[in-house]
Amino acid sequence: MPTDVEEWKDEIYGTDIRDHIERFAEDGWESIPDDEKDAWFERFKWYGLYHQRAGQESYFMMRIGPPSGVLEPGQFRRIVEIADEYARGPVSNPEFGNGWLDVTTRQAIQLHWIRIEDVPDIFEALEDVGLSTVQACGDSWRNIVGCPVAGKDKHEHVDAQGLADDLHDTFKKNEAHSNLPRKWKVSVTGCDEGCGQGDINDLAFEPAEKEVDGETVTGYNVRVGGGLARNEPRFAKNIDVFVTPEQAVEVAGGISALFRDHGDRENRYKARIKFLVDEWGAEKLRNVLQEEYIDFELETAGEDLRHSYSYNAGDADGKHDHVGVHEQTDGNNYIGLNVLVGRLGIDDGYEIADAAEEHASGEVRLTQRQNIILTDVPDDEVDALLDNPVFDEYSPDPHPFQRGSIACTGSEFCSLSIVETKNRQVRFSRWLVDNVSLPEGVEDFHIHLSGCTASCAQPQIADVSLRGMKTRKDGEPVEALDIGLGGGLGENPQFASWVADRVPADEVPGAIENLLGNFDDARRDGESFREFVAARDDEELADLVEPEETSYEDPFLHNTKRTWYPYAEEDGFDDSPAPARADGTPIPSDD
Amino acid sequence: MTIALRTLDDGAWISVNDSREVGVSDIWTLPAREFCGCETPHVMLEGFSGVDLRGVDTHVIADAVGMCIDCGTRDGIESLPVGRIVEGEFKRYEPESVQSPSVAAVSGR
Numbered sequence: 001m002p003t004d005v006e007e008w009k010d011e012i013y014g015t016d017i018r019d020h021i022e023r024f025a026e027d028g029w030e031s032i033p034d035d036e037k038d039a040w041f042e043r044f045k046w047y048g049l050y051h052q053r054a055g056q057e058s059y060f061m062m063r064i065g066p067p068s069g070v071l072e073p074g075q076f077r078r079i080v081e082i083a084d085e086y087a088r089g090p091v092s093n094p095e096f097g098n099g100w101l102d103v104t105t106r107q108a109i110q111l112h113w114i115r116i117e118d119v120p121d122i123f124e125a126l127e128d129v130g131l132s133t134v135q136a137c138g139d140s141w142r143n144i145v146g147c148p149v150a151g152k153d154k155h156e157h158v159d160a161q162g163l164a165d166d167l168h169d170t171f172k173k174n175e176a177h178s179n180l181p182r183k184w185k186v187s188v189t190g191c192d193e194g195c196g197q198g199d200i201n202d203l204a205f206e207p208a209e210k211e212v213d214g215e216t217v218t219g220y221n222v223r224v225g226g227g228l229a230r231n232e233p234r235f236a237k238n239i240d241v242f243v244t245p246e247q248a249v250e251v252a253g254g255i256s257a258l259f260r261d262h263g264d265r266e267n268r269y270k271a272r273i274k275f276l277v278d279e280w281g282a283e284k285l286r287n288v289l290q291e292e293y294i295d296f297e298l299e300t301a302g303e304d305l306r307h308s309y310s311y312n313a314g315d316a317d318g319k320h321d322h323v324g325v326h327e328q329t330d331g332n333n334y335i336g337l338n339v340l341v342g343r344l345g346i347d348d349g350y351e352i353a354d355a356a357e358e359h360a361s362g363e364v365r366l367t368q369r370q371n372i373i374l375t376d377v378p379d380d381e382v383d384a385l386l387d388n389p390v391f392d393e394y395s396p397d398p399h400p401f402q403r404g405s406i407a408c409t410g411s412e413f414c415s416l417s418i419v420e421t422k423n424r425q426v427r428f429s430r431w432l433v434d435n436v437s438l439p440e441g442v443e444d445f446h447i448h449l450s451g452c453t454a455s456c457a458q459p460q461i462a463d464v465s466l467r468g469m470k471t472r473k474d475g476e477p478v479e480a481l482d483i484g485l486g487g488g489l490g491e492n493p494q495f496a497s498w499v500a501d502r503v504p505a506d507e508v509p510g511a512i513e514n515l516l517g518n519f520d521d522a523r524r525d526g527e528s529f530r531e532f533v534a535a536r537d538d539e540e541l542a543d544l545v546e547p548e549e550t551s552y553e554d555p556f557l558h559n560t561k562r563t564w565y566p567y568a569e570e571d572g573f574d575d576s577p578a579p580a581r582a583d584g585t586p587i588p589s590d591d
Numbered sequence: 592m593t594i595a596l597r598t599l600d601d602g603a604w605i606s607v608n609d610s611r612e613v614g615v616s617d618i619w620t621l622p623a624r625e626f627c628g629c630e631t632p633h634v635m636l637e638g639f640s641g642v643d644l645r646g647v648d649t650h651v652i653a654d655a656v657g658m659c660i661d662c663g664t665r666d667g668i669e670s671l672p673v674g675r676i677v678e679g680e681f682k683r684y685e686p687e688s689v690q691s692p693s694v695a696a697v698s699g700r
């Protein structure tokens with residue numbers, strides 16, 4: 001039997017949704033019929049609108065996805081302006097105040113507390129500068145991720161931005177690919193550092209070379225079926241196909257159509273293409289692709305550059321992220337800035353936009369490590385730009401514990417969440433910076449915190465992986481984290497091993513402190529953390545994680561999901577101001 | 592009157608008549624079940640995989656995945672009563688309150 005979601009999508013999906021959004025906006029939240037809410041909220045996702053969790057009815061998260069995270073001059077400022085005007089909540093957040101934007105792990109920006117009544121104005125403001133929320137959520141081509149410094153970086157082998165843009169232009173608002181069985185995440189990498197993170201996407205293009213008709217051609221190898229969600233992480237599999245940049249769009253369309261036609265529409269939990277790859281294997285997938293979807297003879301895979309991948313790759317030579325000042329191919333510089341847990345305040349956003357326009361091209365790029373990059377900074381402007389006090393916080397040279405921190409949305413807004421995430425990760429990193437010294441030579445140390453197994457913060461590819469859980473402590477249920485170790489990408493990517501279960505959240509900083517101490521004591525000379533983990537079995541590793549209370553205090557140990565907003569003074573569901581009218585006044589319920 | 596029942600957002604919650612009624616992350620007390628070795632399993636629900644109506648009392652029953660917060664056993668749970676329909680209205684059971692064994696014993700589909 002088709003799921004309700006499939007039936008709703010059959011009725012109305014894709015660009016047809018827009019008129020209805022406009023209609024509901026015009027007539028207000030209350031005009032959405034009570035018995036159609038589930039269907040509309042499912043459809044709204046296609047336009048990047050996601051209804052916030054229980055207790056926050058009538059408020060939406062909005063996602064804006066620029067391909068490869070590239071925001072052209074003026075676009076970043078426009079998003080800050082939109083956040084300023086429309087993304088203010090009923091109460092503020094103790095770490096972040098009221099009004100911010102979130103840089104995500106797929107190079108998008110998320111705004112919260114958006115009201116349906118404001119959406120048409122927001123769409124207009126976005127479109128005015130060439131931005132859009134189309135397909136940012138929902139069952140279709142999501143934001144295409146890739147090298148955020150494409151076109152600027154010395155490590156580039158093939159023009160990834162060109163392909164990412166072509167894919168974006170071809171498959172956004174493309175009726176034949178609008179309604180897929182599930183989300184469809186695509187990555188394009190053009191550099192030899194692997195910063196597109198193709199391995200964890202449904203479809204990945206990775207730089208490669210191939211001898212074709214006696215000539216060496218530069219293009220991409222294709223991998224399919226990566227993804228992290230639901231305790232079923234997979235790395236994308238090599239399907240033994242090489243494409244030229246010219247062929248890449250057609251092959252991408254073929255694989256997307258194959259997924260459209262053969263993906264599981266009966267069971268949303270088995271719908272991602274990773275499960276089809278499980279079932280078929282890479283070889284059958286390639287055969288079906290060739291026979292049913294592609295008109296020319298596919299080349300077999302070429303020579304890839306994976307041996308030099310350094311992005312989020314443990315100890316490899318090369319850049320592990322984009323933070324810092326780096327020379328561009330044209331002699332200018334790009335400056336990668338740390339945005340702790342991806343959250344950037346509105347006032348800071350204006351400061352950064354001003355600085356980028358004054359000292360550089362005004363372009364701002366988003367990375368998959370929830371950071372931002374200012375590009376095209378001439379040598380003699382670097383110091384002047386960084387002189388701005390805003391870059392003390394959004395630093396090009398952050399402490400490794402802050403540089404390595406990623407956190408998902410969590411119980412602040414997300415229905416699936418089990419625990420609070422962003423505020424907690426900020427507090428973790430602050431405590432670690434103050435109390436723990438990194439072992440000698442360790443300059444990169446990645447800690448990723450996800451509020452549940454959906455893994456939006458990509459916890460399985462971190463040195464220390466944290467995932468929301470619950471446990472009992474002193475007789476009471478408390479928010480807890482599973483701890484995993486040794487994950488990362490690179491030539492041979494590795495998912496973390498989950499070695500310590502359900503550690504009360506307030507004991508996690510102590511666990512990390514003890515783990516690092518034990519690592520320092522037991523490591524061989526110069527052994528990296530990832531090597532150290534790889535050389536040990538889970539039992540041995542579990543003994544090295546010694547959870548312990550410390551001076552760290554956790555204000556979110558209680559069940560933050562049983563609140564309408566975890567940080568409100570009056571946080572019970574009965575105190576919620578939602579649902580609210582456009583002006584914020586609560587709408588009384590009928591019963 | 593027909594009752595619209597479904598799970599949404601990847602099993603994050605159960606919708607009853609287009610209203611979000613039961614969510615993940617609560618801890619349910621499951622005395623009559625052999626969920627794990629614990630005398631009284633306290634199981635945190637991580638996701639719902641299905642929802643249905645059962646019997647003359649019109650219990651709303653859910654299939655879910657959960658984990659015992661005391662011993663860490665993770666498993667599927669079939670036909671967990673999460674509430675009932677009374678005169679067309681959904682009445683949610685409190686997760687902490689003990690589930691009626693007679694209903695809890697009816698399992699498997």
Ligand code: HEM
Binds near residue numbers: 061107109110200201
């Ligand atoms: C309201 C609920 C949710 C929120 C707020 C949320 C938030 C996010 C964010 C911020 C990202 C990175 C951004 C991007 O795509 O641009 C992300 C990615 C991701 N989301 Fe969610 N998400 C939600 C629901 C889900 C659900 C239901 C799943 C179910 C499986 C899921 C699975 C993932 C995964 C696996 C990633 C990233 C890892 C990858 O690249 O594969 N999320 N999500």
Ligand code: SF4
Binds near residue numbers: 414454456
């Ligand atoms: S990982 Fe889970 S808690 Fe975090 S944003 Fe994704 S769905 Fe929500």
Ligand SMILES: [Zn+2]
Binds near residue numbers: 664
């Ligand atoms: Zn148990």
